[in-house]
Amino acid sequence: MENQFDKKLQDIEADDALFEKLEDSEKDSEFIAVEAKTYFQDAWKNFKKNKLATIGLIFICLMLLLAVFGPIFSPYTYDQQDLTSRNALPSLQHPFGTDKFGRDIFVRVMYGARISLSVGFASAFINLIIGVVYGGFCGYFGGKLDMVLMRLVEIIYSVPTLLYVILVMLIFGSNIFSVLLAICISGWVGMARQVRAQVMSLKEQEYALAAKVMGAGDSRILFKHLVVNSIGPIIVTTTHMVPSAIFTESFLAFVGIGISIPQASWGTMASEARGLIMNQPIQMVWPVLAICLTILSLNFIGDGLNEALDPRKRV
C-alpha cells in the first residue's frame, strides 16, 4: 500500500508539467509591507489631523518664543515708567498701549507670559514626577501600604487649595516659588491616582509577568513596562495640569496674593486694569486675552493628545 503511494508520488514528481514555479514574492510569507513606525510617530500623525490642537500648539510655541526672547528685544522693560505717555492707546511705539504709569503693556504681557508659562510647566513637571513615582509605587506594591498611602492622598485632597496657598504665602512670603509650592502641594494627587489605577490594571498583564519570570527587578517592571505603557494617560493629565496651574496663578495674582508688584503677571495686570475699566477698558483686554487664549490652546492640545495617544479614540 505504502509502496504504491510512493511510486505514485514519484510519478507526479517526475512530471514537471504538473508544477508551476512559485513567484519569488510568494515565498516570502513573513514579509511585512507596512512601514515600521514608532508609537510617537503614529501619535504625531494623528495629532496633526486635529486642526484645533495644531493651532493650539502653534499658539503656545509662539507664546513661548515671545516669553523667552520678546523682553530681550523690546526697547522697554516691564517696570520702566514713562509719565509723559500714560494710558496711551495702541500705537506703533506701544503696540498694546501703556498703563497708568506709562509702562508698555506689550512687554508686560510678554513678561507675564514668562511667569505664567513657567509656573504652569514647572508645576506640571513637578506633579508629573511626584505623581508617577507615588502612584506607581502604590499601584505596583498594593496591599496595606497602598491603603495607608492612598488615605493620605485623600486627606491632602480634601483640604481646599486656597488654604494651602494662604498658609504657604504666610510662611514663605509672596513670590513665584511660594506660588509654585502652593500649587504642587495638592496638584500631584490627581496624577498619583491616575497612575495608580493604570499600574494596578497593567501589572496583571502577561508581559509584566513575563518580565518577572525573566528575572526583572521591581523598578524595571514598574518603570520600563508599566509606566511606559501608561504614557498616554500620563501625558494627557500633564497637559491638562498646565492650564489649571496658569489659571490658579492668575487668580491668586488678581486677588492680590502671589506675585508682588511691580513684577508683571497676567493676573496682576488684570487686577491693576480693573480700577480703570470705565475709562480705559482696552488695558483689561490684553491680559485677559492672553490668559484665555493660552488656557484654551493648552486644553485643545490636551484633547488632541488624548485622541492621538489613545488608539480606542481614533476615528
Add this chain to the structure above:
Amino acid sequence: MPANIVKDEVVLKVDHLKTYFDATKGLFAKKQTVKAVDDVSFEIYKGETFGLVGESGCGKSTLGRTIVKIYEPTAGSIEINGRDIAGIKGDELKSFRKDIQYIFQDPYASLDPRMTVGEIIKEPMKIHGIYKTEEEMDARVSQLLRTVGLKPDHIRRYPHEFSGGQRQRISIARTLALDPKFIICDEPISALDVSIQAQIINLLEQIQRELDISYLFIAHDLSMVKHISHRIAVMYLGQIVELGESHEVYTNPMHPYSQALLSAVPVPDPVKGKEKERIMLQGELPSPIDPPSGCPFRTRCPYAMERCAGERPQMKMYGSRQVACFKVEEENS
C-alpha cells in the same frame, strides 16, 4: 515524537506543592482560602515533555506559575537540578530564572506593545548581563529570530504588526534567549488558528530535539497533548488524579475523571464516533474555596462510595501508572 529522554536525570521535581490564595472579602469577614494547587508531586526528566491536562479552573496555570514563582508556594518544594527554589528570593532566585522559562497563553498580551521585537528579545539578555556589547546582542537576536522562522530585519518592528502565530514565535525566541533547561508552555497554542497550531508545535518539538529542553505542557486540547507529550498528568481541583505514559493514559484511562475527560475528545471518523460512548459528568466543578471532603471528584463521580467522602485517596502505583482512586485500588487489590 522526540526521543532521547534521560530517565535518571531529573530536571524538575515538585514535591507536595501547595498554593493557597487568601480570598477573604472585607476586613471583618470570615477567613477564606482558595486551594488552587493542593498537594501536587511529580518529576520531569531531561528532554521530556510532560503534559498537564484538566478543565478550566482546575489549577493547571497556577501550578505552572507557582513553579516559576510568579506566585509564592504555600508549602512543599520545587527542586530544579536538585536545588529547592521554593523559599529563595532576590539575586539567588534570579540566577535560577535563567534555567526555567515560561511561554504564555495569549501572544497578544505577553509582548510589551511599546517595545520593538529586538528590545523584547534583548530584555532577558540585559537583565542577566549575558552579553557585553550591543553588536553581540544584535547577532544573537538575529540568530534567535531565524531559529523560530522569522526574519532578522523584523528586529525593529512592533508586536502589533505581527499575526498571532508570529507573535508566539517571538515569545518563544525570547524564552530561548537565556538558554533555559526547562520551559513551561501554558496553553501556547490555544489562542491560535488550527493551521498555525501545528506550526508552533513542530517548532517546539524541533527546539527540544536540538537543545535538549524539557517541557511542562499545559493544555486542555487532549489530542495535541497526547501527540507532544511523553507522559501525561490529569489534574482535578488542584490535585493530580492520574499520571502515566501518554499513550497508556490516552488509550486506557483508569481514574473515572480521566475516563470522562477522554471520552469528550472528538473522533475524526463519524462511524467510530457514533460507537464511542460519551461519559457525561453531572454538576459543576466544585469551588476550590469549599472543596468536597475526601476525594475531590466524589461529587461528580459515577462510582462514588462511602469511603470516598471520608478520606482522601493517595496516589498509588499500578505498573508504570499512578492513580489516586479507591475504586481502582479495590479492583487491583
